[in-house]
Amino acid sequence: MNKKDIKISIIGLGYVGLPLARLLATKYSVVGFDINEKRINELQNGFDATLEVSEKLLKEVILPSSNGEIGLFNSSNIEDLEKCNFHIITVPTPVDNHNRPVLTPLIKASESISRVLKKGDIVVYESTVYPGVTEDECVPVLEKGSGLKFNEDFFVGYSPERINPGDKEHTVEKILKVTSGSTIEAAKVIDNLYKSVITAGTYSASSIKVAEASKVIENSQRDINIAFVNELSKIFNLMEIDTHEVLKAAGTKWNFLPFQPGLVGGHCIGVDPYYLAQKAEELGYHPEIILAGRRMNDGMGDYVAKEFVKLMIKKGLNIKDAEVLVLGITFKENCPDVRNTKVIDVIKSLKDYGMNINIYDPWVSPAVVMSEYGLVVSTEIPNKQFDGIVHAVAHNEFKNTDFTKLKKANCILFDVKGTLEVKVEGKL
Numbered sequence: 001m002n003k004k005d006i007k008i009s010i011i012g013l014g015y016v017g018l019p020l021a022r023l024l025a026t027k028y029s030v031v032g033f034d035i036n037e038k039r040i041n042e043l044q045n046g047f048d049a050t051l052e053v054s055e056k057l058l059k060e061v062i063l064p065s066s067n068g069e070i071g072l073f074n075s076s077n078i079e080d081l082e083k084c085n086f087h088i089i090t091v092p093t094p095v096d097n098h099n100r101p102v103l104t105p106l107i108k109a110s111e112s113i114s115r116v117l118k119k120g121d122i123v124v125y126e127s128t129v130y131p132g133v134t135e136d137e138c139v140p141v142l143e144k145g146s147g148l149k150f151n152e153d154f155f156v157g158y159s160p161e162r163i164n165p166g167d168k169e170h171t172v173e174k175i176l177k178v179t180s181g182s183t184i185e186a187a188k189v190i191d192n193l194y195k196s197v198i199t200a201g202t203y204s205a206s207s208i209k210v211a212e213a214s215k216v217i218e219n220s221q222r223d224i225n226i227a228f229v230n231e232l233s234k235i236f237n238l239m240e241i242d243t244h245e246v247l248k249a250a251g252t253k254w255n256f257l258p259f260q261p262g263l264v265g266g267h268c269i270g271v272d273p274y275y276l277a278q279k280a281e282e283l284g285y286h287p288e289i290i291l292a293g294r295r296m297n298d299g300m301g302d303y304v305a306k307e308f309v310k311l312m313i314k315k316g317l318n319i320k321d322a323e324v325l326v327l328g329i330t331f332k333e334n335c336p337d338v339r340n341t342k343v344i345d346v347i348k349s350l351k352d353y354g355m356n357i358n359i360y361d362p363w364v365s366p367a368v369v370m371s372e373y374g375l376v377v378s379t380e381i382p383n384k385q386f387d388g389i390v391h392a393v394a395h396n397e398f399k400n401t402d403f404t405k406l407k408k409a410n411c412i413l414f415d416v417k418g419t420l421e422v423k424v425e426g427k428l
């Protein structure tokens, strides 16, 4: 496959797919495909609701139609992908209510691609999966739908994404990318394609399964490390020692890892370990450390609520009907993503105590929060005073908040992330 002949399709234009499509479109002809027509219309008009790609950068590459020119044309019509020969799949890989992997979007995206797959095409998966999904689950779908033979007529690869939503410094081109392919030749073509746009370079893994496993352990490792500091925070709270001060002191050793306690949400760190755990269980191994980490982190929302309530009781505040302000509802700071946010667990627990919850988050779309969680969010700072405030997400906007205007004379300010510079009554 010569570079000039490569025509790319990207399936799934979310937090991962769009930045990649925009980057590739600076050098290649790219067709972006998504089943969400509203998203396609917005992107064609230069608007990215995830706020990952600016209007300026997006408009620089957007094309009004797909005629093989360098640039990006977005569509929800699969026929627009017919001329593409290098397909990249970036659809979600969530878990169900029992934390079991849901491969439906991957299977459906593979079915869609199988309809336009031709001899010589390459399909690369970027979605986070457990080892084996690309070759054992997706390839049969591609073969069945296309009637083509794997590794004779078409080839596949896996290249995990490492972007960090809201992070304007570590953008896709600046993060070294792991690549892999189903044959030595395919691996080379795939690696060369990514190398041509990723300035940080690439790492060609020895197999697709190695590349899949490398991604899922990156997030599992973070999850376990955060679970450890969350456990420390529980222990030091009982000892009335400031966990952040302990971590600062311990962090002066060269090999002490700088993790902070907190809520672990989103659909990467809080989800990916379950993919690995599920596969391990299927093979008869019960992962102890991975699942212990998950249990610890999944329980932190309830723990924050209990600690907050304890502090309020100690200060003589009434719990029932207390007016509480929750600052931030996204799963992490400085981004509008509310998927799998654990602030919801804090809110649910506080509501169970009979408190009135007010939520302020300048980053979110109130309509999205209403449809996902049935909660009202204000994007404006409230003009009111509260019995308690939970600083749940460390958005930059909250750094300079004048808490004197928000606090009643007797009030608990709880700083989940421990980043506020004002005096607080409690933190993790």
Ligand SMILES: NC(=O)c1ccc[n+]([C@@H]2O[C@H](COP(=O)([O-])OP(=O)(O)OC[C@H]3O[C@@H](n4cnc5c(N)ncnc54)[C@H](O)[C@@H]3O)[C@@H](O)[C@H]2O)c1
Binding pocket: 011, 012, 013, 014, 015, 016, 017, 033, 034, 035, 036, 039, 090, 091, 092, 093, 105, 106, 108, 109, 112, 126, 127, 128, 129, 161, 162, 163, 164, 165, 267, 268
């Ligand atoms: N968000 C991150 O920070 C991040 C980082 C690294 C890896 N990942 C992984 O990348 C994958 C994608 O994550 P994301 O955050 O971009 O998800 P997302 O929800 O932001 O975007 C996925 C997009 O895929 C579309 N889609 C769903 N099913 C489709 C189908 N069958 N055909 C076409 N489009 C379809 C959706 O409409 C959506 O626009 C996941 O596996 C995730 O674990 C995410």
